Amino acid sequence: MASPTPSSSISAVAESKSIALKAEKVSVYYGSNLAVKDVYLDIPEHEIVAFIGPSGCGKSTILRCFNRMNDLIPIAKVEGRILFDGEEISGKRVDPVELRRRVGMVFQKPNPFPKSIYDNITFGAKINGYQGDYDELVERSLRGAALWDEVKDKLKESGLGLSGGQQQRLCIARAIAIEPEVILMDEPCSALDPISTIKVEELMHDLKSKYTIVIVTHNMQQASRVSDRTAFFNAIATDKGGKMGYLVEYDKTEAIFSNPKEEYTRDYVSGRFG
Amino acid sequence: MERNISSRPPENAPKAARESNFAVNLNRRYMMDRIFKAAAWGATIISVIILSWLLLTILMDGLGTLNWNFITSFPSRKAERAGIIAALAGTVWLMGLVALFAFPIGVGAGIYLEEFAEDNWFTQFVEINIGNLAGVPSIIYGLLGLAVFVRIMEPITGGRSVLSGSLTISLLILPIVIVATREALRAIPDSLRLAGYALGATRWQVVRSHVLPAALPGILTGMILALSRAIGETASLIAVGAAVFISFLPEGLNSQFTAMPIQIYNWISRPQDEFHYIAASGIIVLMAALLVMNGLAIYLRNRFQQEKL
Incomplete structure (x- = not known):
């Protein structure tokens, strides 16, 4: 088994682009189990970064570090430094509630609130003390998520009445309504049909100009279609019978898919793996 | 890792294998279905009968003086x-x-x-x-x-x-x-x-x-x-x-x-x-x-x- 090679990940973002999110030697434990080890990762602003890798490799775990969702799991412990706009967010001094307004998240399974479409959008704005006009916010967010034309006549109807793909775009609209800087997407299309998947992918391209997007995906075609950079994680079996994930390689997406440096990456992206 | 395609059994084999490996026995399974349906129905009807009997005796005794x-x-x-x-x-x-x-x-x-x-x-x-x-x-x-x-x-x-x-x-x-x-x-x-x-x-x-x-x-x-x-x-x-x-x-x-x-x-x-x-x-x-x-x-x-x- 090859040991983790952080050097390749640091060099991935060499240009002068400003870095939105940075992970420095991040390890996550669940209880005494080391789930992900020593991840170094730079995520530039206004790019789409895809995390790929087999199940249990820790890509979702690392994603949840960026908005401190791991705080909600009592046994999870995060080590190392995570920086957002150059500011450390992993420490006790940063308030996770405030952080989560600036780093939004979209989940694997669409999870709209069992409320009206309108209320789904306005909830985040209300709790965060939005000062502007709510009708205008709802329209802007739904347009931003390419959903406005489909739902503009039924804003008072339940968000649960929409199709799966529409629900997921509603969740994206809900996330952008609070004007985050980063949107984290945890396998956002795995519960959607191909047509809805394409719509969400097109939407991600549109959102790139305003937001930094990190997406976890099992679908390698999706990673190669949407992302600018790709991080490949792998998992190795531990002595305790669990799995420990690590970052194998992080580079421009073309490089990962056409000319990876690591053999594991080559095997994985060519489908000869797992 | 790669699947060995040549080891596939001949075309007529699956059907024969299915017949020998499974005793489907639908009659017996449906019989159990009916038995348990009847048992559950019986349990329901017993509680309903006891309850209505209770209610009925109470109503017969009490309605006369209830005003x-x-x-x-x-x-x-x-x-x-x-x-x-x-x-x-x-x-x-x-x-x-x-x-x-x-x-x-x-x-x-x-x-x-x-x-x-x-x-x-x-x-x-x-x-x-x-x-x-x-x-x-x-x-x-x-x-x-x-x-x-x-x-x-x-x-x-x-x-x-x-x-x-x-x-x-x-x-x-x-x-x-x-x-x-x-x-x-x-x-x-x-x-x-x-x-x-x-x-x-x-x-x-x-x-x-x-x-x-x-x-x-x-x-x-x-x-x-x-x-x-x-x-x-x-x-x-x-x-x-x-x-x-x-x-x-x-x-x-x-x-x-x-x-x-x-x-x-x-x-x-x-x-x-x-x-x-x-x-x-x-x-x-x-x-x-x-x-x-x-x-x-x-x-x-x-x-x-x-x-x-």
Whole structure:
């Protein structure tokens, strides 16, 4: 088994682009189990970064570090430094509630609130003390998520009445309504049909100009279609019978898919793996 | 890793293999189906028959003496002049106060234990004890109420008062309310909470805006069950000292009181047949009160469900 090679990940973002999110030697434990080890990762602003890798490799775990969702799991412990706009967010001094307004998240399974479409959008704005006009916010967010034309006549109807793909775009609209800087997407299309998947992918391209997007995906075609950079994680079996994930390689997406440096990456992206 | 394609069996093999490897035996399986369907139907019909038999005998005994006079009269030594108004009023007072005490405390404790408390020895200790308390006989609660609410807190409760009685019954049903609240909260999927947190909501905002509204129908169902138990409660009230012969309505929290189950028990234990008939009438009134109360709770539940969309 090859040991983790952080050097390749640091060099991935060499240009002068400003870095939105940075992970420095991040390890996550669940209880005494080391789930992900020593991840170094730079995520530039206004790019789409895809995390790929087999199940249990820790890509979702690392994603949840960026908005401190791991705080909600009592046994999870995060080590190392995570920086957002150059500011450390992993420490006790940063308030996770405030952080989560600036780093939004979209989940694997669409999870709209069992409320009206309108209320789904306005909830985040209300709790965060939005000062502007709510009708205008709802329209802007739904347009931003390419959903406005489909739902503009039924804003008072339940968000649960929409199709799966529409629900997921509603969740994206809900996330952008609070004007985050980063949107984290945890396998956002795995519960959607191909047509809805394409719509969400097109939407991600549109959102790139305003937001930094990190997406976890099992679908390698999706990673190669949407992302600018790709991080490949792998998992190795531990002595305790669990799995420990690590970052194998992080580079421009073309490089990962056409000319990876690591053999594991080559095997994985060519489908000869797992 | 690669599949060995050449090892595939010949074309006609799968069918032969299927016949030899499985004894489908549909007849036997459908037979078991029918047997268990009949058994379940039997269990249902037995409970329905017993219940309707109970109802029928009560109605036959009680309807004759059930009239407006019975409902609006105070108890009397003469069965034909005796009525249930004092007990009915006492029960209404009790139920109102019990709902007032038990709902906020029980639901609050349930929310704390399920949504806020960390999983440590203290919460586990509390949890085990709440489970045990639900099984404690009601007479024990009655003795506790006698010691604490009637004796120690007499300056506040006024001794053997409707307030002491309702506090005692509130204690009695608290475990049921707490357990029902926790079950209802636990049934709400975590994805809903995560959605709230991901938008920068605090724990209370997530609970208040999303979890509690979604769980409210379940919580109210638990409350209905708890109040249904409370309305029939007799032993603990006797221990607390509910009077059996009261010829006035409760005027305030410190007023003496009686309740319908106690009145009914009192009538049944008299030797004269006439009193047995008015006891049956009392049972009909008690059941009607229970129906009204549950109907109200179900109406509230449905309203909340509609608001939720």
